[in-house]
Amino acid sequence: MPQPSDLAIARATALRPIADVAAELGLGAETILPYGRHKAKIPLDAVPQRTERGRLVLVTGINPTPAGEGKTTTTIGLADALRRIGVRAVACLREPSLGPCFGVKGGATGGGYAQVAPMEDINLHFTGDIHAVTAANNLLASLIDNHLHHGNALGIDPRRIAWRRCLDLNDRALRDIVVGLGGPPNGPVREDGFDITAASEVMAVLCLASDLADLRARLARIIVAQRRDGSPVTAADLKADGAMATLLRDALMPNLVQTLEGTPAFIHGGPFANIAHGCNSLIATRLALALADVVVTEAGFGADLGAEKFLDIKCRIGGLAPGCAVVVATVRALKMHAGLAKAELGREDVAAVARGAANLLRHVANLQGFGLPVLVALNRFDTDTEAEIGAVREAVAAVGADAILCTHWAEGGEGAVGLARAVLARLDAGTAHLALLYPDEMPLAEKIVTVATRIYHAGEVTFSDLAARRLAAFEAAGFGRLPVCIAKTQYSFSADPRLLGAPEGHTFPVRDVRLSAGAGFVVALAGDIMTMPGLPRVPAAEAIGLDETGAIEGLF
Incomplete structure (x- = not known):
């Protein structure tokens, strides 16, 4: 019998009251701000004297393919597995963007029996954080055009405005636009454009701020344009930072949810490590490290993007240092990196696996170069053969790492217990010595x-x-x-x-x-990378809707 859909599995799971999830972390019901029964915001003063005592594990992956790898699923499964073997564990994830949900990638709450919930809420509007980022970004854009319309006292050169509007949807038609059409009442005519919200600087500010004061200071430093003499104009010059911080006040508080097995999970901050830095918020990670013994976090897309930015940007700014890295791969994805078509992935091809493993080994070697012990989480599919799995293990062993077979998609945390034990062994060994890729003073x-x-x-x-x-x-x-x-x-x-x-x-x-x-x-x-993605020929939105009872269908 085929496994039920992710949505069906999530709906069939009885979730714990969010106050019980918070209590597991030592947070009393009076310290959280519930958003319904199964979501909550954690105020920034909930743990006023917090000390970051937990150990950090970074989950990343090979370059993604249409075959799927399961990085978010592995992050969740590993956190569940650690909790199963008696470790106080927390998962720290990024908030899904509506763009991929209605585009090509689908939702971002895991899959199978390794999911965070409530799945529908998290994948759609959640607690409104991304909408708040959109509003703050576009308020600044509006203030720029309003300033131009009312005399331009700051002397902004309309040809040198760098600030762009944003939207949390894929819409290629908005990449480059002209605003101010329709005559003088609508302001001066100038070129403009949209980025997707997760790639906006305001999202990065939210993710890298350490508190409300730092948030406002970072917003104030945003450079939006130049004057004709080349001098910068900032958000503070436009007196926008206070209003922007007001819109982001609640969004700065981390969101607490749970996995299907009840493991606490902080989901906070935007995705998209290909066009942004792609990490969850620094505040959420630090809070988790103060409340848990092991914190499992993910970095977007392949390790060449997400992990590198996690280490060289987030760890540099936030003073973090993971004790272990996990690279997620599948036999099917390695075959695609060897050049096989998706229709060919179901037949055994050990040689193709060995060729495609070059992608995996590059990522492993890169992370080892950062001074991190590395494990490979090999997510198993039914079509994988023992010979193919053996080829991956042999390739990984040659570079001094271990490949751990994982089945958490089908079995939940139990399917990642082997990975959890291996991670704990690496953490206990204490061999990680983070070495950033370049010094600050390098040009x-x-x-x-x-x-x-x-x-x-x-x-x-x-x-x-x-x-x-x-x-x-x-x-x-x-x-x-x-x-x-x-x-x-x-x-x-x-x-x-x-x-x-x-x-x-x-x-x-x-x-x-x-x-x-x-x-x-x-x-x-x-290259040709765009900061506002477009929709595919057949968008996921076409399959999403409501049934006769008003329940959501087609969201994966």
Whole structure:
């Protein structure tokens, strides 16, 4: 009998009252702000004297394929497994974006019997955090245009406005637009555009702020435009930071939910490690480390994107240091990295697995280069053969790591107990010594080259004239010590999504750069990557609807 759908499994599970979940972490009912029966906000003063005593585990993955890998599912399954063997564990995840939910990827709450719940709420509006980010971002955009309309006392050059609007949906038609049409009452005509909300600087500010004061300070530092003399105009100059912080006040509080097995989970902050830094909030991670013995968190897409940004941006800014990393892979995905089509994945092909394992081994070696002990979580499918699994184990062993077979999608936490025990052994060994990829003082262009050559194995990095000029300007303005956040395709180590496996010697083209002075990093746009995705030919939205009782259908 086939396993029920994720939605059916989630609906059939009796969840604990959220106050009971909080109590497991030592949080009294009076310290949480419930959003219904199964969600709650945790006020920032709920643990006023918190000490970060827990140990941190980073879950990442190979470059994603249409075959699926299961990074979020593994994060949840591992947290459940740790709790099953007596460890006080918490999962820290990112909030799903509506864009993928209605686009091609679907929801982001795990799968099978390794899910966080309430699944429908989390995948849709949840507690309104992403909507608050959208509102704060677009309020700033509105204040810019209003300032221009009412005389432009700050002397903003309309040709040099860098701030873009945002929306939490995929809509390619909004990538580049013109505003102010319709005559003088509608303000000056100028070019503008939209990013998806998760890729906005306001989302990054929310994720990297340490408290309300830091949130407002970061918002104030956002550079929105230049004057005609080239001097910067900030959100503080427009007196926007107070109102933006007001919109984000409640959104800054982490969200507490639970897995299907009742394990506490903080879900807070935006996704999209291909075009943003792709991590859950620093506040949620620190809170979890104060309340739990082991915290399992994930970084988006492949380790070349999510894990690198987690370590070089979030850990650098927040002073975090994971004790172990887990790279998620599947036999099916490795076959795709070897060039097999999706229709060919069901037949045994040990040679293809061995070839495709090059992608996995590159990620493992990269993380070892950061000074982390690495495990491989091999999510099992029914079509996997013992010979194929053996090929993965043999390949991984050659680089000094272990591959642990996992079945948590079908069996819940019990299917990840072996992984949990292996993780604890690595944590207890205490061999992790985090070494960031580059120092603060390295020039910005060299930081980009370092990531591209050491992590992506590029042979050459090229910069457009525009990107080179802007990098020089950022350094001249005093932003040279910031880390870099590279936006590129998630499907390949290169900037070309067609180069699967572990390509080497490729040219890595940086076409533009953006300064996120409030968030505290510089974004480098590589290849054809877009910060506002488009919908696929057959969007997931076409299958989503309500039945005759008003219940949601088609959400996965």
